[in-house]
Amino acid sequence: MKISQKGLYALQAMMMLARHHNQGAIRIRDIAYEEELPEKFLELILLELKNARMVESARGAKGGYQLRRPPSEIRLSEIIRLIDGPLAPFGDADQLRSLIDRDAAHRALYQVFLDVRDAAAKILESTTIADIADPAPSPRHKSRKKNEATLLPMVVHGNIQRTDK
Amino acid sequence: MKISQKGLYALQAMMMLARHHNQGAIRIRDIAYEEELPEKFLELILLELKNARMVESARGAKGGYQLRRPPSEIRLSEIIRLIDGPLAPFGDADQLRSLIDRDAAHRALYQVFLDVRDAAAKILESTTIADIADPAPSPRHKSRKKNEATLLPMVVHGNIQRTDK
DNA sequence: GTCAATGTCTATTAACTAAATAGGGTTTAT
DNA sequence: ATAAACCCTATTTAGTTAATAGACATTGAC
Numbered sequence: 001m002k003i004s005q006k007g008l009y010a011l012q013a014m015m016m017l018a019r020h021h022n023q024g025a026i027r028i029r030d031i032a033y034e035e036e037l038p039e040k041f042l043e044l045i046l047l048e049l050k051n052a053r054m055v056e057s058a059r060g061a062k063g064g065y066q067l068r069r070p071p072s073e074i075r076l077s078e079i080i081r082l083i084d085g086p087l088a089p090f091g092d093a094d095q096l097r098s099l100i101d102r103d104a105a106h107r108a109l110y111q112v113f114l115d116v117r118d119a120a121a122k123i124l125e126s127t128t129i130a131d132i133a134d135p136a137p138s139p140r141h142k143s144r145k146k147n148e149a150t151l152l153p154m155v156v157h158g159n160i161q162r163t164d165k
Numbered sequence: 166m167k168i169s170q171k172g173l174y175a176l177q178a179m180m181m182l183a184r185h186h187n188q189g190a191i192r193i194r195d196i197a198y199e200e201e202l203p204e205k206f207l208e209l210i211l212l213e214l215k216n217a218r219m220v221e222s223a224r225g226a227k228g229g230y231q232l233r234r235p236p237s238e239i240r241l242s243e244i245i246r247l248i249d250g251p252l253a254p255f256g257d258a259d260q261l262r263s264l265i266d267r268d269a270a271h272r273a274l275y276q277v278f279l280d281v282r283d284a285a286a287k288i289l290e291s292t293t294i295a296d297i298a299d300p301a302p303s304p305r306h307k308s309r310k311k312n313e314a315t316l317l318p319m320v321v322h323g324n325i326q327r328t329d330k
Numbered sequence: 331g332t333c334a335a336t337g338t339c340t341a342t343t344a345a346c347t348a349a350a351t352a353g354g355g356t357t358t359a360t
Numbered sequence: 361a362t363a364a365a366c367c368c369t370a371t372t373t374a375g376t377t378a379a380t381a382g383a384c385a386t387t388g389a390c
Contacts, residue, residue, distance in 0.1 A: 002167035003255045003278070005349065015270055027365070041350055047367070060358025061364040076277065089285065090168045105180055108297035112241065112288065113168070119284035120254065123277065132273035170378065192336070206379055212338070225387020226335045256348095 001120050007083040009037050010045050014079055017055060018071035018133035025057070025064030045083070052082050071130035077121060079129075087124065088117045166285055172248040174202050175210050179244055182220060183236035183298035190222070190229030210248070217247050237295035245289060252289065253282045 003011075012035040020026050028046060032039040046065055049055045054074065055065050067074065081087065090096050090113050099106040168176075177200040185191050193211060197204040211230055214220045219239065220230045232239065246252065255261050255278050264271040 001254050001281075004347095005256060005260065008255065008260065011274060012271075015274065019270070025365095029365090038350060040352080043366080044350095044368095050366095057366060058358085059356075059364095059366045061362095062359060063357085063365045065366090089166050090173065091170060095170065095173065105184070105297055105299050106177075108299070109176060109180065112292050112297065116166075116285045116288050119288060120281045123281050123284060127277050132277065133270050134273065169376095190336095194336090203379060205381080208337080209339095209379095215337095222337060223387085224335095224337045224385075227388060228336045228386085230337090 001080075001087045001089050001117065002084065003080060004084050006041070006045060007080050009035075009042060010049060010079050010083045011076065012037060013042060013045060014049070014054070014067070014074065014129050015133045017065060017067050018074075018129045021067055021071055023066075025062065025066050027064040031065070048082060049079075052078075054078065054082070071133055072128050074129040075125050076127050076129070076132075077124035080124060086117075087121045089113055089120070166245075166252045166254050166282065167249065168245060169249050171206070171210060172245050174200075174207060175214060175244050175248045176241065177202060178207060178210060179214070179219070179232070179239065179294050180298045182230060182232050183239075183294045186232055186236055188231075190227065190231055192229040196230070213247060214244075217243075219243065219247070235295070236298055237293050239294040240290050241292045241294070241297075242286060242289035244294075251282075252286045254278055254285070 013031050016031050016035050017026060028043055029039060031037070031046075032042050046055065046057070050057050050065070053068060056068050057063065057065050077087065086093070096110055096113065099110045178196050181196050181200050182191060193208055194204060196202070196211075197207045211220065211222070215222050215230070218233060221233050222228065222230050242252065251258070261275055261278065264275045
């Protein structure tokens with residue numbers, strides 16, 4: 001998994017829209033300005049977010065973008081998967097596919113990769129835009145939201161225990 | 166974090182050398198053949214592994230490569246960090262640096278990235294080449310070897326248990 | 331001491347990807 | 361009608377990755 005610049009921009013844009021949730025359409029220019037993002041590049045990103053139905057747009061004068069769902073229902077994993085593809089820490093799943101057709105050792109290596117992916121996914125799926133955007137922040141109990149979200153999948157990956165560090 | 170093809174090759178090469186640990190020097194050609202890796206490319210990778218003192222080489226006739234440490238003391242994280250750089254899931258740490266100089270929301274996003282990195286690091290640091298290479302495999306109790314390895318340093322790295330899958 | 335085997339090193343290439351920019355087209359509020 | 365905004369496609373630039381090429385250096389065997 002590698003979060004590209006573009007992916008980071010997308011996250012920032014979504015955070016900005018969360019901050020201005022329920023304030024009507026926000027212009028690309030304003031998002032770009034407030035988050036210090038290249039405007040034309042951001043345009044493409046917002047288009048993708050729109051096609052994925054995460055935001056909606058209004059055209060023409062007084063147009064702009066806004067979230068389609070409340071920030072608390074938008075997971076970081078969604079955004080990253082959309083912009084940067086699967087959360088797996090390896091490039092092409094096909095090369096890895098060949099690993100599992102070999103012996104147990106290669107399969108074990110593959111499994112480690114899957115564990116890494118699952119660990120990352122667990123975090124990114126249990127964190128929503130609301131968790132980090134915190135528009136009007138009472139800065140205490142911010143992690144409460146996170147645990148809420150954790151209730152869902154709960155079985156996805158292996159159990160890790162280490163002695164320290 | 167993104168494990169490149171090159172990183173995967175490095176892991177495979179190290180696994181192969183683990184499989185032939187204490188059998189003297191192994192030729193590049195044999196590693197390439199057994200793991201089906203491009204020979205000249207592998208050459209460069211082994212050079213890097215040598216410069217990082219993870220393997221040692223003998224030149225000339227009867228030359229080749231071998232591990233400098235027992236497989237149980239070589240962590241996947243070492244190899245990946247060497248070949249692919251830091252385990253962080255973001256590209257350039259500098260862009261991220263700018264995030265933490267903003268408001269709490271941006272810092273929170275940064276913290277999520279750190280959490281992802283730590284989760285990945287935890288797995289890759291607690292898994293050694295021995296854990297997955299399994300040199301002379303009686304193909305049952307594959308996880309036995311893993312516990313064996315855990316006996317040695319006992320504090321340095323964690324113990325991994327997987328539910329299965 | 332020659333020769334073949336083998337690792338060392340530097341350079342180069344081809345393909346791909348990421349980031350950004352350009353510019354015209356379309357829709358809408360006023 | 362006009363200006364404000366999003367929509368869409370194309371292009372550029374720079375950088376990276378994977379792989380190859382080839383000359384060089386060292387060693388063991390005879």
